[in-house]
Amino acid sequence: MRYINTTKFDHQQPDKVGVLITNLGTPDAPTKPALKRYLKQFLSDPRVVEVPRLIWWFVLNCVILQFRPKRSAKAYATVFTDQGSPLLFHTQAQANAIAAKFAHAGRNDVVVDFAMRYGNPSMESVLDKMFKQGVRKLVVLPLYPQYSASTSASTFDAIAENFVKRRWLPDFRFVSHYADYAPFIAAAVARIQRHWQQQGKADKLIFSYHGIPKRYLTNGDPYHCQCYKTSRLIAEQLGLTSDQYLTTFQSRFGREEWLKPYTDETLKSLPATGVKAVQIFCPGFSADCLETIEEIGEENKHYFLQAGGERYEYISALNDEPEHINALYQLITDNIHGWQYSADSLRPDRAKQLADSKGY
Numbered sequence: 629m630r631y632i633n634t635t636k637f638d639h640q641q642p643d644k645v646g647v648l649i650t651n652l653g654t655p656d657a658p659t660k661p662a663l664k665r666y667l668k669q670f671l672s673d674p675r676v677v678e679v680p681r682l683i684w685w686f687v688l689n690c691v692i693l694q695f696r697p698k699r700s701a702k703a704y705a706t707v708f709t710d711q712g713s714p715l716l717f718h719t720q721a722q723a724n725a726i727a728a729k730f731a732h733a734g735r736n737d738v739v740v741d742f743a744m745r746y747g748n749p750s751m752e753s754v755l756d757k758m759f760k761q762g763v764r765k766l767v768v769l770p771l772y773p774q775y776s777a778s779t780s781a782s783t784f785d786a787i788a789e790n791f792v793k794r795r796w797l798p799d800f801r802f803v804s805h806y807a808d809y810a811p812f813i814a815a816a817v818a819r820i821q822r823h824w825q826q827q828g829k830a831d832k833l834i835f836s837y838h839g840i841p842k843r844y845l846t847n848g849d850p851y852h853c854q855c856y857k858t859s860r861l862i863a864e865q866l867g868l869t870s871d872q873y874l875t876t877f878q879s880r881f882g883r884e885e886w887l888k889p890y891t892d893e894t895l896k897s898l899p900a901t902g903v904k905a906v907q908i909f910c911p912g913f914s915a916d917c918l919e920t921i922e923e924i925g926e927e928n929k930h931y932f933l934q935a936g937g938e939r940y941e942y943i944s945a946l947n948d949e950p951e952h953i954n955a956l957y958q959l960i961t962d963n964i965h966g967w968q969y970s971a972d973s974l975r976p977d978r979a980k981q982l983a984d985s986k987g988y
């Protein structure tokens with residue numbers, strides 16, 4: 629059969645609004661086989677690696693997947709906890725907190741769930757679950773504040789691929805970015821101010837974002853500019869002047885040039901310029917993960933202190949902080965505005981009536 633999930637129309641099932649939050653994805657375990665599976669799926673995505681397919685197939689399978697899984701598994705082992713991968717449990721906590729807000733608002737027609745673009749829970753399995761629950765209007769919010777083809781568009785691709793296989797499509801909205809969304813900026817500002825109340829300020833505040841190849845920017849990806857905009861808005865609201873903060877890019881992969889300035893090189897060079905105390909915040913990561921906990925929290929700290937730095941503080945991600953959940957909830961409600969209750973759902977007698985009738 630051409631279509632999946634083509635069960636018969638159920639007249640008794642009330643329509644639901646689906647809220648799907650997504651993130652990148654993470655390996656199932658910090659082991660070599662799990663990393664191989666995860667990296668193969670992730671790095672095979674042509675949105676992530678824009679290299680001619682045949683060449684890339686050889687590089688990926690004959691070089692990268694031979695060495696990287698072992699190395700990455702070691703790094704992941706340092707961040708996995710009893711609850712599993714931080715990216716996974718933070719995203720789960722975000723979905724739970726958003727669901728609680730809708731429940732509190734009496735929106736029992738809203739179903740909130742989360743999925744990962746690569747790995748588990750897969751987009752396919754979660755979409756399937758949502759449609760089986762009666763979701764007929766769907767908003768997808770990838771938790772990437774700044775748009776990049778390698779992340780946001782790739783998430784859209786996964787949704788589109790799934791839709792191709794379905795007969796009955798929902799009303800659909802997709803949040804492509806929220807880099808300058810006022811409640812998101814306010815949440816970041818509140819997070820940093822709370823850190824300052826506890827620890828005081830440092831010489832410089834560094835905003836570090838995941839990088840992408842520079843070529844993607846020159847070919848039109850707006851990511852770089854959206855990162856700078858997020859930094860500027862947060863800095864303005866914190867009352868910082870342009871010499872009190874920096875925007876840098878981390879997590880390079882491969883040999884080509886990525887967005888600069890690089891976070892690691894910046895941290896290695898700052899002490900020589902007299903900057904001995906830094907605080908680092910990562911406004912592009914909505915949840916703590918390998919790239920923040922290990923790369924920023926540990927690896928780069930080491931570089932900075934080795935180079936003569938004296939004080940280095942990583943300010944953790946927004947995770948399920950109340951201000952962040954408020955911002956995401958507001959972003960979702962802005963986007964589902966107009967998707968009100970079906971007249972049916974407003975009727976308290978509806979369940980009984982549906983049970984007694986054919987449900988038309």
Ligand SMILES: C=CC1=C(C)c2cc3[nH]c(cc4nc(cc5[nH]c(cc1n2)c(C)c5CCC(=O)O)C(CCC(=O)O)=C4C)c(C)c3C=C
Pocket residue numbers: 652653654655676677696700713715772776778779838839840841851879881912913916917918919
């Ligand atoms: C060509 C490679 C990569 C591009 C382009 C890229 C863009 C990109 N990634 C994120 C967010 C995350 N990336 C994470 C891990 C990660 N990223 C890459 C490569 C590219 N990313 C790799 C190979 C890995 C795996 C780790 C490793 O082997 O080093 C994560 C962390 C996931 C976790 O499990 O904790 C996040 C989050 C963004 C936002 C982005 C472009 C804007």
Ligand SMILES: [Fe+2]
Pocket residue numbers: 838879
């Ligand atoms: Fe990445």
Ligand SMILES: [Fe+2]
Pocket residue numbers: 852853856
């Ligand atoms: Fe730019």
